[in-house]
Amino acid sequence: MRKALRWLLSLVVLTGTMAATGATAGAATAAEPDIKDRILAIPGVSLIAEKPYNGYRYFVLSFTQPVDHHNPYRRATFQQRITVLHKDTDRPTVMYTSGYEVSTNPSRSEPTAIVDGNQVSVEYRFFPESRPAPTDWAKDDIWQAAGDQHAIFQALKPVYTKNWLTTGGSKGGMTATYYKRFYPRDMDGVVAYVAPNDVVNNEDSAYDRFFRTVGTKECRDKLEGVQRQALVRRESLEKKYQEYATANGYTFETVGTLDKAYEAVVLDYVWGFWQYHLLAECDTLPADPEHASDQAIWDSVDTISGFSFYTDQGLAPYTAYYYQAGTQLGSPTIKQPWLGNLSRYGYQPPRNFVPRDIPMRFQPWAMRDVDSWVKHHADHMLYVYGQNDPWGAERFSLGAGARDSYVYTVAGGNHGSKVAQLPADQKAAATASILRWAGVGAGAVRAPFDAKLDATPTTHEPTLHP
DSSP states (O other): OHHHHHHHHHHHHHHHHHHHHHTTTTOOOOOOOOHHHHHHTTTTTTEEEEEEEEEEEEEEEEEEEETTTTTSSEEEEEEEEEEEEEOOSSSOEEEOOOOOOOOOOOOOOOHHHHHTEEEEEETTTGGGOOOSSSSGGGGGHHHHHHHHHHHHHHHTTSSOOOOOEEEEEEEHHHHHHHHHHHHTTTTTTEEEEOOOOOOSSSSSSHHHHHHSSSSSSSHHHHHHHHHHHHTTTTHHHHHHHHHHHHHHOOOOOOOOOOOHHHHHHHTTTHHHOOOOHHHGGGGSSSSSGGGSSSHHHHHHHHHHTTTTSSSSHGGGHHHHHHHHHHIIIIIOOOOOOOGTTOOSSSSSOOOGSSSSOOOHHHHHHHHHHHHHHHHHOBBBBEEEEEEEOOGSSSSOOOOOOOBBBEEEETTTOOOOGGGGSSHHHHHHHHHHHHHHHTTTTGGGGGSSSSOOOOOOOOOOOOSSOO
């Protein structure tokens, strides 16, 4: 009996010592299994890799999803890649998506850094590594993608029990919005960056007005001059393009011809500059496009638009995006009157960038529904836009029915605009909202987010598209 009491006393002392010293993120204790074991115990989750990241545990995972959330018990499933950046189960969690493929290198989105939390990153359905075979493309829609996020949230919520936010930039910001629209009770807040909102697909005058005034006339003249010269010199530069394509094994079956691909790249040039560059970078453009060399024109267009993009090889990773653009999301068409009659095709529709054996039919009601819902029902939603980002020309706006929701604009900002770039008072207000929704006070954040902010998780995205 005394031996048993001594053993029990030793166990109590040992347990008290462990509690006093604490445990690092994800460390196993007698009361709680290792975080990896807890995650892998979730049905449908399997481990692809674990990678080091200072202060965190980082897992690349596969999650079994139904192809059709309307019929989740049918046999058709696919493996969706997700990642988990684990801080601590007593911290809030941020669900992040770019709206494209997921990065398998660890990094934190801005909201994750602000709330000092965990991050679950989700690859959008039907991108190459998360695509069922055969592929029923009709299931590549915004409701099904929201169903993917809902299933992941339900699976992980018993592990990460504190508040959840969802976030993303560009198409990821759109995705975060659609998730909130279809599952309004899942997330405690939404932080959407530079999210386009193309409510009426065939009405694009807002973009034309944007390009008439963005930046300075001097900068606009240089950009338009380079674009004109690229079309004036089409014959000589297309010879260079053919040599480039041959050397790299590029083909043009999806878009149709090298000529169509060439013009698509050139017509992206002005948009691409304002999307990803700043007014100060106008100094890097050819000063006198009319008298610049062919190589200078080629280099400028290639740097901003990328001559590889509209090849079959460049388009292949983005079939899932272009399919959605041509069926639900919409896509802008701008007039570019400075080109006169130099353009043969104009802005080409998404149909030109999707293999012809994939049927497409546009659903005009999809974006109208989301836009109306945001106006009348937005709750705990925050949008950040860039003043000089073309995608901000058609943006989400809040109506009388919105509650505790906000729209901010970064002066001179582009498609990479963040809360950190706002004026001090707006930055403080936006940060306070994010912390409040996450269920933590400013004092509960263990370091100022500016000091520890990583680059936002990124993927390569189409030059023109969100």
